[in-house]
Amino acid sequence: MSEIKPNESAPAPGEDNGEEKDWAAAKAFFDNLKTHKPRPPKPRFAVTIAVSSRTLFNMVAERKIYEEEGVEKYVAYQLEHESEPLKPGAAFPFVKALMNVNSRLRELYPDSEELFDIVLMTNNHAQVGVRLINSINHYDLTIERFCMTGGQSPIGYLKAYMTNLYLSKDSEKVGEAIEEGIAAATMFMPKTEMELSDTQLRVAFDGDAVLFSDESEIIVKKHGLDTFFEHEKEFENKPLAQGPLKCFLEALGKLQRKFYAKNERMNCPIRTFLVTARSAASSGARVLKTLRSWGLEIDEALFLAGAPKGPLLQKIKPHIFFDDQMFHIEGAKELGTISAHVPYGIGQKYNRGKLIEPEKKE
């Protein structure tokens, strides 16, 4: 089986022993539990998704206390309400869908470590952790790994956990993660709730500046659409450079192939979607050819030729939709899609097609 984490090298022999001992002890611990909880997979082989506390749970009210009354009052409030489970947040349906894929994978491959590993990565003080754990228990989520950094930046810990995808409400942290080469996105909770599949994980990606680099978007912004179409036709056979979420799509693809190998293609619990403003006729070919050159498959490619993404996403009903432009995020959110903003590329300097003037410093 090829690596899900292609950049990870094998540990040095001395380190390996320590790691193996820890791993064996954890295995023994979980195997001996009376509750028969599934034990978490070996990080090296797993697809690790790190979620922040505010994306996993709805902590809007608590956040307000933190911002208005300060950290001491906030922690005191959390301690007071420790036994009250928090309500689900934007990443909650996504996490449930990941858990479902894991159960299906465990059925087919009981000894494999190639599973989703969900890690709670939060800046919160450890005392708030008790309420978070109580809430995780309440919903019976399979989250056994976490970092409660008590205010320190999570970036180093993301790397230590070999994170494949990081979801947070804090766009600064997300930006930092992307700069460090970790796929990351800022999550937004839609106003209305959409009914989502509980048997299939559905993930929708924008193309440019998400799966692919922003090289083509730069052409649109600087030289206009006509130049863009000409350029894409001319370079149809030259693969685009990769974007921040390409590796995550790749990890999903590897897990999908495990189902295909067991004849479960029709019943695969993972489905991926490309939702792009490109049009099939003029600029779509390059995208499909790029994916093919990377050896990646996407289940459905939807070319909107500039039409709004919101209504289409309503039909797709993804557990998460990644886009680099806030304009599309807002449109999707309006119509009930759980959206995740990828702060990457030239799209960040523009708002609805207009260049954002840098703020004048006082």
Added chain:
Amino acid sequence: LQALQKVNERLLEENPAESLLFDVILITTDSQQQQQSSRVISSTRHYGLEVSRFCFSSEEDFIESLQKNNVKLFLTTDTNEVTQASQTGVVSVLLDQQTAVCSSEQLRVMFCGDAVIRPDTGPMPLTRQAAQSFSTQLGEMRQKFGMFDSPLSFILVTSHGGRESCRGALQMLRSRGVSVDEAYCLAGAPRGPMLSLLQPHFLLRDGYSGLEE
């Protein structure tokens, strides 16, 4: 030592009449060092290290020295000394190269969230009790500072167990007056990368701080 001093400084800032402070004793059984005692003493002064007492004893009596001085925490690079001191109930910690790169601005104390599975490989019962009372005192010190910007930080690391172990440890420590600041639950994930980020000064083995399954 520098981190301990930082804690003392901040404690005195909060309350100039503060009595719960760290008191540092330098102890050596090395006869060569004892012959150069004035050099040892002036070197500590040179680096601005506040050592209140210098104890030159023989290998046979050093345990007695520890007890006579009511030592709560003994730090050494010698594994034999750790074993000997632990056997008499003095909380002992082995320092290594990792400790040298730790912060001099914040004292970072680590606790382990895994239950002691095989008691004979764990710390001696005497030291367990001593560690518990020491950690309670540290907990008291911690209370004098706010949530953030504290010169003293408690870190809980659960290496093998999952969230239940972690929660149990958080609550158990809380009941002993230790309010943990940072918690990391590894559930079998590699410890190395984590520890090199966390950089605790030492691990306080107060023994059974986890849940029984």
